[in-house]
Amino acid sequence: MATSAYFHIPFCAHICHYCDFNKVFAAGQPIDDYLRAMDKEMARTAAEFGNRLETLFIGGGTPTVLEPAQLGRLLESIHRHFQFDPQTAEFTVEANPDGLTKEKLAVLREAGVNRLSLGVQTFDDRLLQAIGRTHRRGDIVQAVERAREAGFANISLDLMYGLPGQTLEQFLADLDAAFSLHVPHLSAYSLILEPKTIFYNEWRKGRLHLPGEEAEAAMYEAAMERTEACGYQQYEISNYAFPGFESRHNLTYWNNEEYYGIGAGAHSYIGGVRRANIGPVRHYIAKVDNGEWPHRDVHRLTLQEQMEEEMFLGLRKTEGVSKARFRQKFGRDMHDIFGKAIRAEVENGRLEETETHVRLTKRGKLLGNEVFAAFLGEM
Template sequence: MVKAAYLHIPFCHHICHYCDFNKVFFQNQPVEAYLEAMDQEMKQTVSAFPTKELETIFVGGGTPTALDEKQLEQFLTSIRTHLPLANNGEYTFEANPNELTKEKLTLLKEYGVNRLSIGVQTFNEELLKTIGRVHTNEEVERLVKLAKEMGFSNISLDLMYGLPGQDLEMFHQSIEKALELDVEHISSYSLIVEPKTVFYNLMRKGKLHTPSEDDEAKMYGFLMDTLAKSNFNQYEISNFAKPGYESRHNLTYWDNEEYYGIGAGAHGYVGGVRRSNVAPIKRYMDLVEEKGFAYLDEHVVTVGEQLEEEMFLGLRKTKGVSKERFAEKFGQSIQSVFGEAIAEQAKLGLLTDEDGYVRLTTKGRFLGNEVFQAFLGIND
């Protein structure tokens, strides 16, 4: 049964230098027509793949808060009409600090949004310019204060490390500033330079100067240590929450459960099939009008792939992969499938196998991608 939905708003007023998500400049885009196409896709998706109610809805981008108030209400109305959210459901909107006004917050609150994910990335304002962000620290502080005053009690900040020109002290100051704002959740990711980004083009020209691997590791170590001392639980490699504020939507992915994907370039996983939508907005709208869906690809996940996904997604969680749940889900023990790989990674000090879970060690969190690779291709 589908428990979650991801909805993609691809419009941005500014394009960040590191971003490789599906996005376009807002100006001169057919925003209202795109929202109408999303409305139709929501309707068709729930009709084709019924669910009783969702536990989480996550709106990402692009920049969802780039929508003006009228467009935002149009979109929120569609979600309320087509996607049944449980009474205690988690409903998240991504937000830019300089775009989320009191009027937009009022709309979000009215339509049931109860979690905000604010894209801060750094509290160093020179570094913000370097990465193509246009907000200020004052706007972050204003938004967090205003959101709390309006009753939002589940606020997450996104921070990045390994950025060009960023040193250890800059990152330390960003973490300390985030803690001063007393939010419930912090996500912190290292920079990955992706193709088709400004940073990728600079890297190819030898003009992108990022911290050394050693300094990046020190940033991650500081992140884990400092947040642990501040009552944040590291429940996933890059995510930290005060008790009870873990992102239920993201846990849907890491628990390898099913979810709808709505919008241009969105991905979904329903009925054992992973589906991805076309990314170009005009093509997306045309396909939805013609067929009700805009699939670029539909991939039936084989049993072998399911086994691998259960491992490399589940190992992202601090608690790891449940051996009992694995056996119930697949009818075979985790040892019979991955015993050799688990033993090999444990010997390297990267995994532990205890208390009914296979999980990364602290050392393993620094080398997560290498560990995940050990579980790929075993069932080919």
């Protein structure tokens, strides 16, 4: 039984140039029918797999593109089908800075939401326009102020680096702007060119000019150094928090624990089975209304796949993968399965080993994907 749940709202007022998440323009979409279908999937999920939750996350898309009454309906459905203690549970909602009205904030607080994740990306107005974002620097500051006035103390800002035309100086300015807002959690992700995005198509045509690997690495190193100097602790490759403000929901993924996924395109991991819901909104609604699970893909992991995931997900965390936890979960010693890969990565300086954990070095964080690949197909 999972104790975490993700709820996907695929609707957006505007499509960003880099985004490959399951999303559609909100205009003309059957949003009310979609929320009704989500309610049905929640009911079936809770009845079949259990309804006690410790972390909840509403993401998208843009959840705050919903009107206040629609947000209220979604939150009421969650409360009706799942049980959680509002004093101890972590309940996160993603939001765009320019869509966070006082009325919507009040609806979220009333329903027990206690954490906001703001999609800032950059404070540079020119870069914001270049990547297809609709907010501007002033909207970010206003959103944080409004959130605090509404009673939110746990606020996270998402930043991006390696953006087209972005310089190290611009990214340093973004970090300084984020620090000035004194939020307890920051995420900083490098731009990844995903197929079917505007940026990917522009790159294939030779029209997209990116900073390059060396500049991107310098930005990442700056993020690690500057956040530490400002009191943040890096607890995952791309995430930094004041002590006690780490994202418990995202740690569910990196700890390779189970979770529910509700909505079009959502993923779940229950009982050793990974499930992916179909993405198109109307197809999702039709499946649910027909009394079917809205799954596009169902995959039962082999023991080998479970152990590989334990390694490459866990190595994203600064603390790394626990040897004792690995042995407890799988009844095998980590070195019996991955000894060759661990030794090779330690020798080349990308992994280090303590008595209790195997973890990335600073060099390993810069080359994370190469390290993770070393643990695939080891058996």
